Structures are given as structure tokens and as C-alpha cells.
């Protein structure tokens with residue numbers, strides 16, 4: 001099963017991907033996580049990506065397209081994958097289609113998690129992420145058992161730099177302009193499924209389980 005996760009930043013794509021990863025034993029490929037890992041390790045890719053990310057802008061297509069094509073060629077993607085945060089532009093969507101066609105594969109589901117902007121802004125303000133394992137929390141909705149500490153690995157929780165309110169506003173603007181058109185694109189491809197992203201994590205899990213079997 002080949003799945004794409006669509007939706008605005010903060011719509012819950014990472015959380016829902018982790019659920020699908022566990023339920024269907026599929027690799028979870030999150031381009032944002034790959035960039036953050038590269039920044040942490042101070043690689044050339046990380047250095048190039050950082051300035052765009054800090055401003056709430058998209059990393060240029062050519063940097064992300066080859067990275068994803070390379071990742072999809074690995075053996076663990078043969079039985080399927082979850083792409084979280086890619087594609088984000090029509091150019092990326094077309095490139096993905098070509099990469100998959102070369103592999104004799106295609107997208108089975110493009111899941112769009114729908115959330116209004118004001119909901120996203122509130123959610124991002126409270127989001128905290130583990131420095132160690134990347135697990136995501138919310139100060140009010142999904143608080144860790146111990147303040148500032150990850151339940152999963154005991155790592156330190158922090159607020160992503162790009163979750164600052166002014167950067168979130170920019171990311172939403174970029175989302176509406178560059179990424180939202182993908183909803184029509186995948187509807188035309190016949191693989192779009194819309195999910196209300198505001199109904200709470202466990203309810204979304206139930207919807208996904210019913211939808212995908």
C-alpha cells in the first residue's frame with residue numbers, strides 16, 4: 001500500500017503516519033524529519049535546507065525530489081510506504097509519479113487531513129517535539145506525563161523553530177499557494193480520501209482503520 005499524507009503543517013500528518021506505520025508495517029518517510037536530521041548532523045543538505053526552513057519556505061524541488069527517489073528505491077519500500085510531507089508542489093507530484101512509474105508502482109491513497117487555519121495556529125503554538133525520537137506532544141491536548149520530558153524515550157521536549165507564530169503564518173501561506181492544489185491533482189488521479197483532522201487523534205485513527213481496512 002503506497003500512501004501520501006496531505007494537509008497543512010500541523011494537521012497531524014506525523015502522528016497519523018506513525019499510527020499507519022505501526023498498523024500496516026510500512027516505512028514512514030517524512031521529508032521534514034530527514035531535513036532536520038541533516039541539520040542536526042550539519043551535512044551539506046542540512047546547510048542548504050536550513051535557511052529555507054527557518055523562514056517557513058519550501059526547500060527547492062530539486063533538493064527534495066532526488067532525496068525521495070533515492071529513499072523509495074530502498075528494499076523496505078517494496079511492499080509500500082507512507083510519504084509524509086512529500087509531495088508539496090505540483091512539480092514534486094509529477095516527479096513522484098514518474099519515479100513510481102519507473103518502479104512499476106503507483107499511489108493507492110492520498111489522504112488529506114482537513115483543518116481550518118485558526119485550528120492549526122492554536123495547535124502549532126502548543127506543539128512540543130522530542131529531541132531524541134521526534135515524538136510529538138501538545139501542551140494541552142496531548143501533554144507528556146512529565147513536563148518537558150518524552151514519554152517514549154525520556155528525551156527533552158522543545159518547540160521547533162519553525163513553529164514560532166510568525167513562521168507558522170508564512171508556512172500556511174506557502175501551503176495554500178503551493179500544496180493545496182495537490183488536493184485537486186490527486187482527486188483527478190482518483191486516489192484522494194479526505195479526513196476531518198479536527199475530531200481528535202483517536203477518532204482519526206478509527207476513521208483511518210475503517211477507510212484502509
Ligand code: AMP
Nearest residue numbers: 031032052053057058059064085086088
Ligand atoms: P515538516 O516537518 O513536514 O513540516 O517540514 C518542515 C520543513 O521542511 C518545511 O516547512 C519545508 O521547509 C521543508 N520541507 C519538508 N518537506 C518538503 C518538501 N516536500 N518540499 C519542500 N520543502 C519541504
